[in-house]
Amino acid sequence: MNIHEYQAKALFEQFGVAVPKGATAQNASEFEAALAKLNGADGYMVKSQIHAGGRGKGTFTNGFKGGVKFSANKEKALENAKAMLGNTLVTAQTGAEGRKVQTIYFTEAANLGKRADGRDDEYYLAILLDRATSRPVIVASTEGGMEIEHVAHATPERIFKVHVDPAVGLQAFQARQIAFALGFSGDLFKQCVTLVTKLYHFYWEKDCAMVEVNPLLVTKEGKLLALDAKVSFDDNATYRHPDVVALRDLNEEDSKEIEASKFGLSYIALDGSIACLVNGAGLAMSTMDIIQHFGGKPANFLDVGGGASKDQVTAAFKIILGDPNVKGILVNIFGGIMDCDVIAQGIVAAARETGLTLPLVVRLEGNNVAAGKATLAASGLKLVSGDSMADAAQKIVALVAKQ
Amino acid sequence: MSIFVNEKTRVVVQGITGDFGGRHAKLSLDYGTQVVAGVTPGKGGQVFEHGGKKVPIFNTVADAKRETGATVSAIFVPPPFAADAILECVDADLDLAVAITEGIPVKDMIRAKRAMEGRRTRLIGPNCPGIVTPGTGDKSHGGCRIGIAPGYIHKRGSVGVVSRSGTLTYEAVWQLTSKGHGQSTCVGIGGDPVNGTSHLDVIKLFNEDPETEAIILIGEIGGSAEVEAARWIKANCKKPVAGFIAGATAPAGRRMGHAGAVIGGADDTADAKIRIFRECGIEVAQTPSDMADALLRVWKKR
Numbered sequence: 111m112n113i114h115e116y117q118a119k120a121l122f123e124q125f126g127v128a129v130p131k132g133a134t135a136q137n138a139s140e141f142e143a144a145l146a147k148l149n150g151a152d153g154y155m156v157k158s159q160i161h162a163g164g165r166g167k168g169t170f171t172n173g174f175k176g177g178v179k180f181s182a183n184k185e186k187a188l189e190n191a192k193a194m195l196g197n198t199l200v201t202a203q204t205g206a207e208g209r210k211v212q213t214i215y216f217t218e219a220a221n222l223g224k225r226a227d228g229r230d231d232e233y234y235l236a237i238l239l240d241r242a243t244s245r246p247v248i249v250a251s252t253e254g255g256m257e258i259e260h261v262a263h264a265t266p267e268r269i270f271k272v273h274v275d276p277a278v279g280l281q282a283f284q285a286r287q288i289a290f291a292l293g294f295s296g297d298l299f300k301q302c303v304t305l306v307t308k309l310y311h312f313y314w315e316k317d318c319a320m321v322e323v324n325p326l327l328v329t330k331e332g333k334l335l336a337l338d339a340k341v342s343f344d345d346n347a348t349y350r351h352p353d354v355v356a357l358r359d360l361n362e363e364d365s366k367e368i369e370a371s372k373f374g375l376s377y378i379a380l381d382g383s384i385a386c387l388v389n390g391a392g393l394a395m396s397t398m399d400i401i402q403h404f405g406g407k408p409a410n411f412l413d414v415g416g417g418a419s420k421d422q423v424t425a426a427f428k429i430i431l432g433d434p435n436v437k438g439i440l441v442n443i444f445g446g447i448m449d450c451d452v453i454a455q456g457i458v459a460a461a462r463e464t465g466l467t468l469p470l471v472v473r474l475e476g477n478n479v480a481a482g483k484a485t486l487a488a489s490g491l492k493l494v495s496g497d498s499m500a501d502a503a504q505k506i507v508a509l510v511a512k513q
Numbered sequence: 514m515s516i517f518v519n520e521k522t523r524v525v526v527q528g529i530t531g532d533f534g535g536r537h538a539k540l541s542l543d544y545g546t547q548v549v550a551g552v553t554p555g556k557g558g559q560v561f562e563h564g565g566k567k568v569p570i571f572n573t574v575a576d577a578k579r580e581t582g583a584t585v586s587a588i589f590v591p592p593p594f595a596a597d598a599i600l601e602c603v604d605a606d607l608d609l610a611v612a613i614t615e616g617i618p619v620k621d622m623i624r625a626k627r628a629m630e631g632r633r634t635r636l637i638g639p640n641c642p643g644i645v646t647p648g649t650g651d652k653s654h655g656g657c658r659i660g661i662a663p664g665y666i667h668k669r670g671s672v673g674v675v676s677r678s679g680t681l682t683y684e685a686v687w688q689l690t691s692k693g694h695g696q697s698t699c700v701g702i703g704g705d706p707v708n709g710t711s712h713l714d715v716i717k718l719f720n721e722d723p724e725t726e727a728i729i730l731i732g733e734i735g736g737s738a739e740v741e742a743a744r745w746i747k748a749n750c751k752k753p754v755a756g757f758i759a760g761a762t763a764p765a766g767r768r769m770g771h772a773g774a775v776i777g778g779a780d781d782t783a784d785a786k787i788r789i790f791r792e793c794g795i796e797v798a799q800t801p802s803d804m805a806d807a808l809l810r811v812w813k814k815r
Contacts, residue, residue: 203766239619241736241773244626244707259778276620276627317620346592346772347618376770380762391704391770392678392733396759396801399783403800408762413770444680444687446663447540475687477663499684500802 111343113357114159116215118339125312127305129336132217134159141191144216145184152221154187155180158194159213160204161362163340168201170194171208177201180219187216212361220335223328232325232337233292234258235306237313246274248310250288254325280310301334309336316354317347366429373425375414382407383437384506385430387423389414389444397442400499406507409436420456427464438469438510440502443476450474450482458489469509470494473502514724515646515698516673516715517609517637518585518657522646525550525583525607527590527598529561529570534589537613537661539563541587544664545648545655550577552586574605587643587659588612595639596621603634611659612639612709619772622707629709636709640772642679642701653695660701670695672808673719675712676731677704677771681759681801685729688805697725704771706735712742720750727753727812729804730795734760735774735781740789747793755808756790757798758783
């Protein structure tokens with residue numbers, strides 16, 4: 111689960127991690143009041159709040175450039191905020207449709223410190239799971255303000271990692287190792303040790319999947335601040351954090367994916383024309399792959415889980431049919447434990463209930479498959495039976511191509 | 514031979530009185546598996562009955578082990594309590610804990626895995642279909658089925674199968690069985706980012722197992738476990754290996770059903786893993802329908 115930057119910063123503050131002072135507004139009438147809470151001596155930052163990266167370099171569909179803007183004074187901040195709020199921001203991560211900005215986050219602009227070579231004094235800090243060791247890893251770099259993948263590729267020696275032993279948690283010497291690796295001394299060294307320690311505490315206590323601060327920066331006044339904040343949570347652990355669940359913004363999620371989750375379906379929208387309905391995540395992914403292998407484009411990932419009951423299949427069909435790009439459906443069920451005939455009856459009932467007219471190819475395999483195929487054949491529905499995944503994929507691709 | 518379990522393995526089911534655990538305990542009993550005990554705290558002394566068989570229920574795993582000689586546990590405990598159930602197996606010094614449960618918090622698994630370091634108990638899963646060593650009876654009856662896989666699709670034989678995904682494993686097993694090729698052991702290692710047993714752990718055991726002659730390795734996007742296994746296979750594996758990677762069409766950054774199936778960077782895409790499989794001499798299945806045929810292409814050559 112993802113949250114907005116302003117929500118992440120509020121949690122940072124709660125855990126004692128230093129951030130620039132900020133205030134939010136959900137409509138234009140709140141702009142003045144939000145700005146009044148801030149000290150604009152060094153100007154303001156006006157930041158569009160959407161769950162996607164690349165905001166600064168993004169463009170609004172109305173032509174306005176930049177989803178994050180420095181504004182020297184209050185008038186400029188108001189002007190920028192008006193241009194962003196309610197408009198759709200397209201960034202490298204949003205896809206062409208972009209995301210509507212529904213919250214503006216104003217912060218006090220920080221007075222950037224400079225390094226000897228004249229560059230801004232920016233760093234990178236992240237905490238996440240290292241899958242290879244099954245331990246949390248803290249990743250730090252002197253190269254802040256750019257994509258860490260780029261730094262890892264170009265200058266891997268400037269990335270420093272510390273693995274945390276979950277039996278004892280982050281140790282003081284490890285926080286010091288990071289502060290030394292980033293080249294801090296004196297008061298900034300102390301600030302860095304404190305910030306890393308508190309950030310780790312937050313990551314661990316709130317069951318975060320990832321915490322990323324990019325950039326972490328040093329101001330002219332010698333203060334270490336988390337200038338940006340990207341936080342995501344482990345979906346399996348949100349049940350023990352009602353305060354985190356309360357931060358969920360349904361506007362940022364695909365409505366079809368929300369609907370699917372209500373029926374225990376795992377659905378992800380894609381941009382192709384062949385929908386698929388499959389039991390099991392691995393099989394669902396490889397069904398998408400095989401559609402593409404035979405020249406089609408998958409419209410979605412959809413895992414109905416182990417059961418594939420009539421209600422689930424009906425709900426799945428309704429969600430699939432809500433996507434106007436869908437031109438055909440491939441159902442691929444390996445009925446291991448479940449009786450294929452029961453699944454077939456569910457598919458037939460769901461097709462009838464939803465008034466399905468699109469080409470439908472069904473591939474059933476497993477327990478009592480002959481009876482299942484007979485049920486499909488006797489249904490009177492215009493559906494095609496596939497013998498293997500390959501056969502079924504080729505059939506649906508051909509049917510959709512004919513249209 | 515087989516790996517991890519055989520027809521004599523004595524199994525305890527944690528969560529046997531729940532719907533999910535109970536249903537699959539019955540299916541395992543029907544398959545002929547030695548389900549000798551159940552564990553549900555507070556229900557010790559009760560009996561789980563199915564098909565004329567009576568399975569005693571205990572309050573603790575330690576009791577179940579002491580009274581019945583169970584050495585392997587199948588865990589069907591709900592996510593908030595599953596890491597605790599795993600560590601109870603470790604405390605009881607079982608050989609193997611197979612965690613079927615999906616949705617265990619990552620932090621719980623990080624801690625449990627750390628606590629298992631240096632202990633004798635091996636963990637398979639979580640979020641996995643379990644493990645099957647097929648029997649020699651009709652439709653592989655008489656084998657050891659731990660977890661949720663359909664037993665009848667198997668056939669006793671000499672192919673080892675290891676996979677992160679349940680239904681994709683069944684797909685591979687069914688293709689093999691339909692073509693007349695049986696399996697030594699089929700292991701679902703699970704779809705979570707933190708798991709107990711890796712592809713590589715299983716491949717090493719298949720390599721040493723005299724009954725296993727050939728191997729199918731099924732992976733997916735996310736993480737580097739398949740790559741690690743492939744590199745080891747290139748250097749050490751004596752047996753033919755076919756592989757498949759799911760997720761060529763998955764968009765970056767999205768979790769595809771499995772918690773661990775998410776592309777994090779350029780190295781854990783399907784294309785990157787397939788390229789490394791090829792470099793390491795693994796015969797790559799073109800599509801999921803091609804898994805058994807891919808193995809036969811390299812197995813026959815030898």
